[in-house]
Amino acid sequence: MAEEYDLVVLGGGTGGYVAAVRASQLGLKTAIVESGKLGGTCLHRGCIPSKALLRSAEVYKQTKEADTYGIETSEPTLNFFKVQERKQSIVDTLHKGVQGLMKQGKIDVYEGFGRILGPSIFSPSAGTISVEMNNGEENEMLIPKNVLVATGSSPRTLPGLEVDEQFVMTSDEALSMEELPSSIVIVGGGVIGIEWASMLADFGVEVTVLEYLDRILPTEDHEVAKEMTRLMKKKGVKLVTGTKVMGDTLKKEQGIEIQAERNGETETYKADRMLVSVGRTPNVKNIGLENTDIQVENGAIQTNKYYQTKESHIYAIGDVIGGMQLAHVASHEGIIAVEHMSEQDPLPMDMEQVPSCIYSNPEVASVGLTEEQAKEQGYDVKTGKFSFKAIGKALVFGDTDGFVKIVADKQTDDLLGVHMLGPHVTDMISEAGLAKVLDATPWEIAHSIHPHPTLSEVMGEAALAVDGKQIHG
Ligand code: NAD
Numbered sequence: 198m199a200e201e202y203d204l205v206v207l208g209g210g211t212g213g214y215v216a217a218v219r220a221s222q223l224g225l226k227t228a229i230v231e232s233g234k235l236g237g238t239c240l241h242r243g244c245i246p247s248k249a250l251l252r253s254a255e256v257y258k259q260t261k262e263a264d265t266y267g268i269e270t271s272e273p274t275l276n277f278f279k280v281q282e283r284k285q286s287i288v289d290t291l292h293k294g295v296q297g298l299m300k301q302g303k304i305d306v307y308e309g310f311g312r313i314l315g316p317s318i319f320s321p322s323a324g325t326i327s328v329e330m331n332n333g334e335e336n337e338m339l340i341p342k343n344v345l346v347a348t349g350s351s352p353r354t355l356p357g358l359e360v361d362e363q364f365v366m367t368s369d370e371a372l373s374m375e376e377l378p379s380s381i382v383i384v385g386g387g388v389i390g391i392e393w394a395s396m397l398a399d400f401g402v403e404v405t406v407l408e409y410l411d412r413i414l415p416t417e418d419h420e421v422a423k424e425m426t427r428l429m430k431k432k433g434v435k436l437v438t439g440t441k442v443m444g445d446t447l448k449k450e451q452g453i454e455i456q457a458e459r460n461g462e463t464e465t466y467k468a469d470r471m472l473v474s475v476g477r478t479p480n481v482k483n484i485g486l487e488n489t490d491i492q493v494e495n496g497a498i499q500t501n502k503y504y505q506t507k508e509s510h511i512y513a514i515g516d517v518i519g520g521m522q523l524a525h526v527a528s529h530e531g532i533i534a535v536e537h538m539s540e541q542d543p544l545p546m547d548m549e550q551v552p553s554c555i556y557s558n559p560e561v562a563s564v565g566l567t568e569e570q571a572k573e574q575g576y577d578v579k580t581g582k583f584s585f586k587a588i589g590k591a592l593v594f595g596d597t598d599g600f601v602k603i604v605a606d607k608q609t610d611d612l613l614g615v616h617m618l619g620p621h622v623t624d625m626i627s628e629a630g631l632a633k634v635l636d637a638t639p640w641e642i643a644h645s646i647h648p649h650p651t652l653s654e655v656m657g658e659a660a661l662a663v664d665g666k667q668i669h670g
Contacts (some may be wrong), residue, residue, distance in 0.1 A: 347517065392557050426620060577608055584599070
């Protein structure tokens, strides 16, 4: 059977379902094709479940430290089964919410795997979607005016390193571990590596992180990465940088044994399990791109600033187009794409205004250029930095590690970047994001009144510090 639509979205992850909601608001007859569960990686194998586990790790650690707050308890016991149950119930609640949104928007959901067909009896141009239904019924044919490819990404691994769920995991398998290992080797000290290192160390696991580059969190400001290195070590995490893991040396028996090359020497690492977090690959395979003129470079679909591919009625957004692989980027791109196909004249996205967050303990958040990037781009830079140690609410909260650093242009006073490390900074970065959108100067940020006592005062003080005018430090 063939059904006509204004828009068919391939992939019901955060990018895809948000785009579908916007399309329905704009009056488009919309369908989503999803082979797994609505909500995709972010809801089922990424952001939400990992943050639920991180929160349990934080509570466990804080309970152990309750004495510091004047609360005497017996030694807490970790029930990892319940931790996983809590995680799953949060995911299930949100999953129901997304299903409800589809019903509310009268968006048809096809549970199956969609492929783009070339010109056919259904349409003279490429873009008809053939859906191989999960329930084994005959393929559905969807004939859309526009297509949005939002198929996301999958964890990458290393040559010779096969994921087997028991010894070698990516974040997908790690999220459903039934029990904690007593030791783990994490390959890659990027976002996923550091979130898992922080969580597992707080749960009491012996953690070793092996990072290829000369520092962890290579995309963050160097001062943030340096302080994070100190704090992870304080937690007991062993961080080894400048180390290339050789996947084909893996031996598995009771646990894993793997070799890594460092300064020309070979070192051997042993642990119960291993987590590979070396980036994610866009999901471009098997979706029928070969039937179209869509261009793929370095594994990612190429688009213009409105997310149109070479086939102007086929758009692509989110992890499948590479760049910043973040849920909030995907959903924003989805809205722009749908508004563009509906001739709404949307504003293209400025990547320098996109905040990124790492939910380790302590958290990291940033927006705009790092100090190094600003200098490389030829800016004459001035910076202001303020520590949580002089913020009353941070002392009350019992968490004074970290700081906020503001990077500004010495010539124009323009705000170039904001970099945060510390308690709840992922909830505070939006102020910096708004400041970037409104092109605010550090003076304007400081002029906006930060209530006392709040953690947000650190932002006002860092803004004052850009011109040496901070009050408490
Ligand atoms: P990443 O790119 O952030 O980090 C991968 C790290 O692995 C890099 O530091 C790299 O140098 C290192 N590496 C690569 N090969 C290596 C080798 N052979 N030996 C040792 N180290 C090696 O990738 P990720 O952490 O896997 O995350 C994937 C994507 O998912 C990223 O785009 C990330 O932004 C996104 N993500 C975001 C969040 C969040 O927003 N909080 C959470 C999870 C994932």
